[in-house]
Amino acid sequence: SQQGEEDPQALSIQEGENATMNCSYKTSINNLQWYRQNSGRGLVHLILIRSNEREKHSGRLRVTLDTSKKSSSLLITASRAADTASYFCATSQAGTALIFGKGTTLSVSS
Amino acid sequence: GAVVSQHPSWVICKSGTSVKIECRSLDFQATTMFWYRQFPKQSLMLMATSNEGSKATYEQGVEKDKFLINHASLTLSTLTVTSAHPEDSSFYICSARHQRRTNEKLFFGSGTQLSVL
Numbered sequence: 376s377q378q379g380e381e382d383p384q385a386l387s388i389q390e391g392e393n394a395t396m397n398c399s400y401k402t403s404i405n406n407l408q409w410y411r412q413n414s415g416r417g418l419v420h421l422i423l424i425r426s427n428e429r430e431k432h433s434g435r436l437r438v439t440l441d442t443s444k445k446s447s448s449l450l451i452t453a454s455r456a457a458d459t460a461s462y463f464c465a466t467s468q469a470g471t472a473l474i475f476g477k478g479t480t481l482s483v484s485s
Numbered sequence: 486g487a488v489v490s491q492h493p494s495w496v497i498c499k500s501g502t503s504v505k506i507e508c509r510s511l512d513f514q515a516t517t518m519f520w521y522r523q524f525p526k527q528s529l530m531l532m533a534t535s536n537e538g539s540k541a542t543y544e545q546g547v548e549k550d551k552f553l554i555n556h557a558s559l560t561l562s563t564l565t566v567t568s569a570h571p572e573d574s575s576f577y578i579c580s581a582r583h584q585r586r587t588n589e590k591l592f593f594g595s596g597t598q599l600s601v602l
Contacts, residue, residue, distance in 0.1 A: 408590055415576070415598065416595070416596070417578065417593060417594065417595035417596045418529075418578070418593045418596075420590050420593075423589070423590050463528060463529070470517075472519045472531050472534055472580075472591075473519070473531075473580070473591055474531065475521075475528045475529045475530075475531075476528060477527075477528045478528050
């Protein structure tokens, strides 16, 4: 089953611009995570935000979490061509598997 | 850091044959491992949860007799696709939960691309 829904499904921007992706989910969560996947390859863990956190930063990444709205956003600042990939949010409850959203395909052109 | 090794990275097989995929946690013990499947341009779908020493729990719609999961030790889980057919062609990826870090992120293998001819 899938819980998260990413928005937009696809995003095309120029290098240097910021990219914002949103994720909504349906049930209560323990934490929410964002992953990146380059075409046909494995997952790269980007950031984990716990249910009691509202915002988290890691380098050019900024993640917010609004548990009242059951939503999260991932902001990539000053994007680069190397950021081109699919981005997935994933949620879990305590001790359970990660459930992935449908993903956002980001294309960054130079 | 915790590393999960998945093997093979890719496999091509004939229709009707069986394929085994291994998932190993290299430097930690994992009481629970998860198996996901991903079709082209789609998201990862959870197939089953594998607990060491017990039967796997399959998600709705996943045939347990077709996708055999064995988790015989704290560091190894295997997924066997039995009597594979072209519609089983997909990217399969495993993940492991660290035995002592249960509320943190899962650790993922690099995935296996299965192509059934």
